Every structure is written in C-alpha cells, then in structure tokens.
Amino acid sequence: MLKEFKDFIMTGNVIDFAVAVIMAGALGGVIKGFVDNIAMPFVGYFAGGMNFEDLHIAMDGNDYATLAAAKEAGGAVIAYGAWINTIINLLIVGLVMFIIVKAYNKTKAPEPEAAPAGPTAEELLTEIRDSLKK
Numbered sequence: 001m002l003k004e005f006k007d008f009i010m011t012g013n014v015i016d017f018a019v020a021v022i023m024a025g026a027l028g029g030v031i032k033g034f035v036d037n038i039a040m041p042f043v044g045y046f047a048g049g050m051n052f053e054d055l056h057i058a059m060d061g062n063d064y065a066t067l068a069a070a071k072e073a074g075g076a077v078i079a080y081g082a083w084i085n086t087i088i089n090l091l092i093v094g095l096v097m098f099i100i101v102k103a104y105n106k107t108k109a110p111e112p113e114a115a116p117a118g119p120t121a122e123e124l125l126t127e128i129r130d131s132l133k134k
Helices: 002-009 012-046 067-072 080-107 121-133
Strands: none
Touching: 012 080
16 A cells, blocks of 8 residues: 555656645745735825725724724624735736746647548458459
C-alpha cells in the first residue's frame, strides 16, 4: 500500500498539480496585496476619498464611522466594502490566469494534422482478392 501511494504521489500530474496550487496561493496573495494597497486607494480617491474597506451596514440601525467601530459595538454588521474588494480580487485573478493560460497556449507547438486515413487492411485484402478473381 505504501508503494502504491508513493507511485501515485510521484506521478507527474500530482506534482504539477501541487506546484500549481502553491503558485495560485502565492499569486492570490500578491493580487490581494495589489488590490488592497494599490488599486482600491486609487478607486477610493476617484470616488471622492471613499475607503471601500469601511463600507458597511450596521444591523442595529446606528451609524458608525468605520467598520471597526461597528464591530466593536457588538452588533451584526454587513461588510459589503470588503465583499467589493473580494470581487475585484476575483476579477483580477481571473484576468491574470487568463493571460497566463493564453501565453502558455501560444508556446505550445501546434499539433500536426492527422494524415488522411488510408484504406484498412480488410479493404486492401478485398481489393487484392477482387483483382485476383479477374
């Protein structure tokens, strides 16, 4: 059983998948940092100085200046600003992955076209038989 597990783990597909998962996690962290620290401040600046991270709805009906203040009050809070940041993260990750896959597909050699199928062995034998009959 241990040998089977070792053979399974050492196959190329599992190793490739593990590398892809690790790279995706690292890429996600980089993109989250980009969105939170670079993109969203620009968007907030052009939206009148708004901080998207602080956009929230306090379910207790009170108005709080920041999300942290609303959470500190102890009531339920809908943090839709953080959700907006997550959606932007998703869109950027999707765009980056699309670009990476598109570039990878360009590097692959085009598959050769299949040669036209010739007659099968049975068809050749039938032709030989028919020509011998004549």
